[in-house]
Amino acid sequence: MQELLRIDHLTAGYGANAVIEDISISLHAGEVLGIVGESGSGKSTLLKAIAQIRGLSTEIHTGTVSFETKNLAVLSEGERRRLRGEEIAMVFQYAGASLNPTRRIGTQLAETMRAHTDLSREEIDARAAEVFGGMGFADAHRILSAYPFELSGGMAQRAAIALAVILRPQLLLADEPTSALDATIQLQVLDELRALKERTGTAILLITHNIGVVRHIADRVAVMCKGKIVEQGSVDEVLGNPQHPYTQELLAAVPKMSATHTDCDRMEHMHVTQDFSAITKEKKISDDEDTLLRFDNVSMHFDDAAGRVQAIDGISFSLGRRELLGIVGESGSGKSTVAKLLTGLHTATGGSILLNGRDITHTSGKERRALYTRMQMVFQDAPGSFNPRRSIGAMIGETICRLCTPDARTTAQRVGELLTEVGLPSSYANRYPHEMSGGECQRAAIARAMAVHPEILVCDEATSALDVSVQAKIIALLLHLQREHGMSLLFISHDLPLVSSIADRVLIMQNGRIVEQGETNRVLREPGEDYTRNLLQAAL
Structure with missing residues (x-):
């Protein structure tokens, strides 16, 4: 060979x-x-x-x-x-490191093919359909017509892989x-x-x-x-x-699929050691009076070059106080859209989002900013969520100042306390994102989110880019913070074994709809939908 x-x-x-x-x-x-x-x-x-x-x-x-x-x-x-x-x-x-955000996927593909081959436009189109179809795109034409920011993280990654292999290196x-x-x-x-x-x-x-x-x-x-x-x-x-x-x-440290876990052995499934080994979780209550968040028949569509796309189609679910709710589904199923609707990055085109019984669906301005003291988000790309030109301490301090308005001395002290709480030295306040590893950046992102003592912490694929040992430590940290601060966690992930180890309840999403939801034990032990069974079978 x-x-x-x-x-x-x-x-x-x-x-x-x-x-x-x-x-x-x-x-x-x-x-x-x-x-x-x-x-x-x-x-x-x-x-x-x-x-x-x-x-x-x-x-x-x-x-x-x-x-x-x-x-x-x-x-x-x-x-x-x-x-x-x-x-x-x-x-x-x-x-985002390989796709030009100002050019359509198809334009970038054509540039690559013209730079290295003499293929005709018809031959390029045929190869694009073959490669993009192999990457799981049933609507390759829409993807080729889209800009990178119009795709979910998983869809953009598949497009990047397709562009890399299309020349058969x-x-x-x-x-x-x-x-x-x-x-x-x-x-x-x-x-x-x-x-x-x-x-x-x-x-x-x-x-x-x-x-x-x-x-x-x-x-x-x-x-x-x-x-x-x-x-x-x-x-x-x-x-x-x-x-x-x-x-x-x-x-x-590899998470194992667990369909029969109890509240007290979740950390055992994560093989967590060190400071978080003694964490246990309290039993959750599911009464209506204990419901913190409710999505009521919420829909959201957007228009792109290929026409109208229904991102979310009439979904309804609730999140209890101190509950950890997992959301699982394929790339493009609408998981991240749920998070963006909750945090005001998208606006629902139908239905209502209720926080403590109050409709927050169309809040904006000062009213929306006030909500950010009650909910915060941890993104998948932690380094990308920070300004590369500012120190970690400055960005955490900015969150505190915007939403809590303390004096400078109090802010600096609070930044140090937050970094210590997430397991980073307080000296990291002077570091820039590029001077930290992926796991350290994710801890800093969690510290920034915790700066305002949120009631709801939204984690959008917050551990997908981390190796298994660091992932275990981040999960232990999140469970520790949830216990200490009494937060509710909305945990979005494609990692079904991980979700099975930590979530109280789970939602399974497909094509913008919730196809199954319930207690994690029941859904994963006795799935009622073929789609859920397929996800379980595909879990590596």
């Missing part, structure tokens, strides 16, 4: 600081190598050293990175540009390519990537925190810890019989 990529004793980093040390791996045509490890272990730095993209590449201190025997570090920028796209493609963790560098995807679409995309490598011999270097993804598609796996590979071998060898203690810890 032809060797495509060889990395020999690579040490690289940013400036004089080495982030990865003495890395040696190889990758052959048609092979998938999975790389797993905690946030900050050097996984993405390794991909940047291989890709050598201007502005993103790392500085190679020692060692070599060779593609088809060519040393990538000594190639000219023109030679690298020719390789990228035609022979080497990359999928970034966040679609020899090597695909994939940095968490399925972290934003629900279980059924994730399986479809993985199967499409597997078909691509079998059909064209494409090799895939896959960075992921999802051990199930590695089991499903990878041939070999390498485990990284603190910039070094501590264990590598076949998937069966490494994941079936891990030898290194760090690998054993990673596997122990």
Whole structure:
């Protein structure tokens, strides 16, 4: 089998600081190598050293990175540009990093095809329909006509993957390519990537925190810890019989599907240790007088280039005080739209949203700002939710000042207390988002949301971009804060095993509708809908 990529004793980093040390791996045509490890272990730095993209590449201190025997570090920028796209493609963790927000998806696709091929417009359209269809898009024409911001996070990520593989590259560098995807679409995309490598011999270097993804598609796996590979071998060898203690810890942190959990053993399912190991949850009450939030036959549509799209279609549900409600569904099912309707980022076109019995559906201005002291949101892309030009402390302080109006000294003290509460040193107030890992950024985002003591915390895929060990710590933190502050949590996720471990009740959404809802134990143990059963079967 032809060797495509060889990395020999690579040490690289940013400036004089080495982030990865003495890395040696190889990758052959048609092979998938999975790389797993905690946030900050050097996984993405390794991909940047291989890709050598201007502005993103790392500085190679020692060692070599060779593609088809060519040393990538000594190639000219023109030679690298020719390789990228035609022979080497990359999928970034966040679609926003690779998609131009001012241009339609179809325009970006046409630019890529024209730059690297002589295909006619008809041939480009035919290949686009084939690739986008393989990524789970039943309406490829609408997606190609859309701007990136008109797509959900999962849909944008699938579009980015389609653009990366449409030229059938020899090597695909994939940095968490399925972290934003629900279980059924994730399986479809993985199967499409597997078909691509079998059909064209494409090799895939896959960075992921999802051990199930590695089991499903990878041939070999390498485990990284603190910039070094501590264990590598076949998937069966490494994941079936891990030898290194760090690998054993990673596997122990993977959430297990639980359809029969009790309130007191949720944390056991998360394998949480350290400060949060003793957390338990109180039994919830479901009486009407204990209902904090209610969606009553809420609908929302929007118009795009392809016509009217019904994002939410007559949904009704409630959220109790101190309750953790999970919302699960495919990408584009309307999960994030629910969060945006609640927080005023979208406006319902029908129905009512009631908070403590008061209609907040069309609030705006001062009335809407007052509501933000009662509800806050933690976004999927934590680094992207912060202003990169301002320090973490300044942005948390801004939230406090806008909604609570304390003096400067009180604000600085409160920022330090919030950072400490989420497990970060108070000195992190002086750091900028790019100076923190993904898990640290997510903790800071939670601290910002907690600044105003909200009654409802909305988590929109708040852990999907995190590796399993960091995810466990963030979940433990959220449950701890819920217990201490008496909050209600609206937890939106495509990770069904995770939701099964922590949620009191769960809503299953499909095509803008709620197809099933109820106590988590009942819904997952005795699903009444085929769609729910399909989600359970697809959970990796």
